[in-house]
Amino acid sequence: xxxxxxxxxxxxxxxxxxxxxxxxxxxxxxxxxxxxxxxxxxxxxxxxxxxxxxxxxxxxxxxxxxxxxxxxxxxxxxxxxxxxxxxxxxxxxxxxxxxxxxxxxxxxxxxxxxxxxxxxxxxxxxxxxxxxxxxxxxxxxxxxxxxxxxxxxxxxxxxxxxxxxxxxxxxxxxxxxxxxxxxxxxxxxxxxxxxxxxxxxxxxxxxxxxxxxxxxxxxxxxxxxxxxxxxxxxxxxxxxxxxxxxxxxxxxxxxxxxxxxxxxxxxxxxxxxxxxxxxxxxxxxxxxxxxxxxxxxxxxxxxxxxxxxxxxxxxxxxxxxxxxxxxxxxxxxxxxxxxxxxxxxxxxxxxxxxxxxxxxxxxxxxxxxxxxxxxxxxxxxxxxxxxxxxxxxxxxxxxxxxxxxxxxxxxxxxxxxxxxxx
RNA sequence: GGAGGUGUGGCUGAGUGGUUGAAGGCAACUGUCUUGAAAACAGUCGUAUGGGAAACCGUACCGUGAGUUCGAAUCUCACCACCUCCGCCA
Numbered sequence: 001x002x003x004x005x006x007x008x009x010x011x012x013x014x015x016x017x018x019x020x021x022x023x024x025x026x027x028x029x030x031x032x033x034x035x036x037x038x039x040x041x042x043x044x045x046x047x048x049x050x051x052x053x054x055x056x057x058x059x060x061x062x063x064x065x066x067x068x069x070x071x072x073x074x075x076x077x078x079x080x081x082x083x084x085x086x087x088x089x090x091x092x093x094x095x096x097x098x099x100x101x102x103x104x105x106x107x108x109x110x111x112x113x114x115x116x117x118x119x120x121x122x123x124x125x126x127x128x129x130x131x132x133x134x135x136x137x138x139x140x141x142x143x144x145x146x147x148x149x150x151x152x153x154x155x156x157x158x159x160x161x162x163x164x165x166x167x168x169x170x171x172x173x174x175x176x177x178x179x180x181x182x183x184x185x186x187x188x189x190x191x192x193x194x195x196x197x198x199x200x201x202x203x204x205x206x207x208x209x210x211x212x213x214x215x216x217x218x219x220x221x222x223x224x225x226x227x228x229x230x231x232x233x234x235x236x237x238x239x240x241x242x243x244x245x246x247x248x249x250x251x252x253x254x255x256x257x258x259x260x261x262x263x264x265x266x267x268x269x270x271x272x273x274x275x276x277x278x279x280x281x282x283x284x285x286x287x288x289x290x291x292x293x294x295x296x297x298x299x300x301x302x303x304x305x306x307x308x309x310x311x312x313x314x315x316x317x318x319x320x321x322x323x324x325x326x327x328x329x330x331x332x333x334x335x336x337x338x339x340x341x342x343x344x345x346x347x348x349x350x351x352x353x354x355x356x357x358x359x360x361x362x363x364x365x366x367x368x369x370x371x372x373x374x375x376x377x378x379x380x381x382x383x384x385x386x387x388x389x390x391x392x393x394x395x396x397x398x399x400x401x402x403x404x405x406x407x408x409x410x411x412x413x414x415x416x417x418x419x420x421x422x
Numbered sequence: 423g424g425a426g427g428u429g430u431g432g433c434u435g436a437g438u439g440g441u442u443g444a445a446g447g448c449a450a451c452u453g454u455c456u457u458g459a460a461a462a463c464a465g466u467c468g469u470a471u472g473g474g475a476a477a478c479c480g481u482a483c484c485g486u487g488a489g490u491u492c493g494a495a496u497c498u499c500a501c502c503a504c505c506u507c508c509g510c511c512a
Contacts, residue, residue, distance in 0.1 A: 042472070045481045052481090055493045059440050067492095074492040198502095240432080367432095371451095373469080 001361045002102050004034060017105045022114040022323035030098045037091045044084040051081050100209060104357040106322045107331040118321030119334070125305070126314030128338055133400045137341040138391045139270045141398055142168060145421045148387075150270070160260070160268075160275045164387060167420045171393075171406075172278070172386045174413035176253070179280050179384050182307055188251040188282060193231035195254045196222050201234030204362035206328035206354075216257045228252030229380045232283040233362060240373065241366040247286035247296060251383060254279065271387045272346060280383035285364065288374040293330070293353045300381035301333045301351035307384065308348070311407040313396050314338035316345050328357045335382075337392035348389060351381035 007014055011027050018025045054074055061067035111120045129135075142148040147168030153161035164172060180190060202208045202223055207215065207230065216224035225231065232252045241248075256279050260266075267273035282300045286292045301317070308315050320332040332352040336345030356375035359365070365373045397405040403421035406414055414420075 038472080041481080045472075048482090049480060051492075056441065058492060071492045078492065 001099055001357060002104065003360070004099070007031070007102060008034065013105060014102060017103045020106050020110075020112050020322035021103050021325070021327070023101075023103055023327070025101050025103065027102075030095075030102065033091065033095055033098060037088075037095050040084070040088045040091050044081070044088050047077070047081045047084050051077050100203075101327070103327045104330055104354060106325065106329070109319070110325070110331050111319055111321045112323075113321035114323040116321065116324040119318040119324060120321070121316050122319045122333070123305075123317040124315070125309060125317075126312065126338070128314050129340060129396055131340065131398075131400075135340045135395065135398060136402075137270065138394045141394050141402065141404065142390070144402055145404070147171070147390075147394075147420070148271070157275070159264075160273065162271060162274060162387075168387070168390070170414060171390065171410075171420065174410045175384060175386060175389065176278075176280070177413045178410055179307065180251070180253075182310075183251045183280070183282070183303065183383060186249075186303055188249045190251045190253060191228070191232060191235075192253050193228050193235065195225050195228065195231065195257070197225055197231055197234060198222060201225075201230045201237065201362070204237060205230050205233050205358055206326070206361070210327060213261045214259045216259055224257040225254075226256050226258045227279060228254040228256070228281045229283055232281070233358060233364075233378060236285065236362070236364045236376075238363040239365075241285070241364070241376065243287065243366055243368055246366060246376065247284055247292070250283045252279075252281040252283055254281075256385075271391050274387075277385060277387060279385040282379075282381045282383050284379040285359070285376045286379070287366070287368070288356060288377055290355070293355060293377045293379060296379050297331065297333075297351060297353040297381075300379060301335070301349075304335055304349045304351065304381055304383060308335065308337065310409045311393060313392055315348070325352070328354055330355055330357075333381075337389075338396060339392050340395050340398075346388075346392065348385065348392065349382035351379075353377070353379040 002014075007027070008031065011031060014027045018027065051074065054070070054077070058067060058070050061070055111118055113119075139148075139150060143150065146166050147164065149163040149165060150161075153163045155161075156163075184190065196218065199208060199221075202215065202225065207226070215226065218224065229252065231254070232250050236248075255276060257276050258274075260273060260275060263273065271277075282303065284296050284300060286296055305315070305317065315335055315337045318334045318336065320334055325332040329352045332350060334347050335349040335351075337348045338344075339346045355377055358378045359375040364376050364378070366376050368374050393407070394404050397407065399405060399419070401421075403419045405419055406417055411417060
């Protein structure tokens with residue numbers, strides 16, 4: 001959500017953002033409604049003032065008769081006040097619906113384009129493995145090594161189900177333990193949040209109302225969130241932080257649930273696109289400064305790049321086009337890992353900053369050094385998603401004999417084994 | 423699951439339906455005093471929004487939402503959260 005004052009003063013900037021993000025939102029409609037809202041509010045307030053003034057005089061009535069007369073005289077006004085109040089309420093509802101659709105302003109440095117085809121490669125790293133044999137995909141390798149069971153996964157869960165087993169599980173734990181240390185050293189405090197949440201945190205982060213169809217929901221109306229970003233941001237909802245606390249750097253670790261509605265024909269096999277997975281996520285709250293947001297955005301993205309580099313997996317970092325970054329983001333990077341069998345890069349991480357778009361919806365403020373209350377800025381970036389990371393890791397490090405070479409940094413977490421499957 | 427209770431400002435804690443946006447205390451801030459500090463004393467001290475150059479004025483907010491009333495922190499209903507006891511479970 002943006003500040004209505006900013007929207008009123010800069011309608012052209014919003015219109016430009018709508019266009020850049022390839023959305024259909026009518027800014028003029030909102031501005032007209034805002035005008036209506038202000039008029040309705042002014043009417044209600046003046047009627048209320050009149051009512052309050054007259055009402056306050058009643059206790060000073062000389063006798064019971066005068067008192068009754070005064071009350072009777074106020075009854076028609078009461079109805080007018082109620083009518084005006086109801087009118088404000090109706091307009092406010094409409095107003096809020098529109099306000100939730102106003103996009104955040106993309107940064108100047110974001111490439112302009114309607115969708116992901118306009119994303120720009122910013123960096124490529126690593127050497128793609130040259131195999132002297134026909135490389136297999138992760139499904140074949142993991143199944144052969146007993147690391148995963150996809151057929152039984154589908155039997156139990158249905159479409160996109162999977163079991164991780166034995167070395168598949170051990171490898172995940174090794175990655176988690178390594179990641180926990182890696183990010184702890186970088187000043188992130190690990191958090192395991194509730195992933196079943198109320199509506200508000202999802203609304204605050206911008207997953208609702210847009211994107212509601214992709215979220216699992218329980219009988220009691222609560223939601224199973226798709227990322228720990230949601231509860232971690234919700235953690236400080238409606239709070240006033242002190243400036244000394246900032247920046248708050250958290251490493252969320254949680255299961256993630258995604259309905260993947262509308263992507264039935266995409267990535268139907270393996271661990272790329274699943275309904276439930278685990279993810280470590282960097283979430284940051286910082287002071288309300290663009291420079292600070294930019295600095296931290298580079299930092300959290302560089303963290304994930306460094307983490308991947310320590311494995312030695314080739315990757316590319318993309319700057320996402322304005323049309324591919326959704327309503328709420330100012331700028332977004334994706335990190336894609338090399339998948340040899342497919343001869344393409346697959347997304348593994350996404351780093352975004354939001355300015356105060358999320359914190360305004362969530363009511364996360366802090367008292368600045370000048371004593372003023374300001375909405376904090378928020379950012380997030382995937383640290384490591386499991387089991388998706390296994391796809392690239394296993395396929396890049398597969399050996400001719402069907403075993404997997406373990407990256408050196410992970411070996412201390414796997415009894416110093418060099419290979420899986422030997 | 424059953425029974426009862428509570429929810430007021432940064433914290434604590436009053437609040438018979440009528441100048442209560444809310445006493446008192448703590449904390450914080452400013453000043454006096456002091457070489458400096460502490461103590462003492464005096465003053466300031468919620469948020470949002472509309473109007474105004476400003477002083478200031480209006481409106482809303484006492485867990486959330488609706489209702490009763492001329493008027494609601496105070497009464498009614500629903501929801502949310504917390505506490506106590508009983509039962510059940512890990």
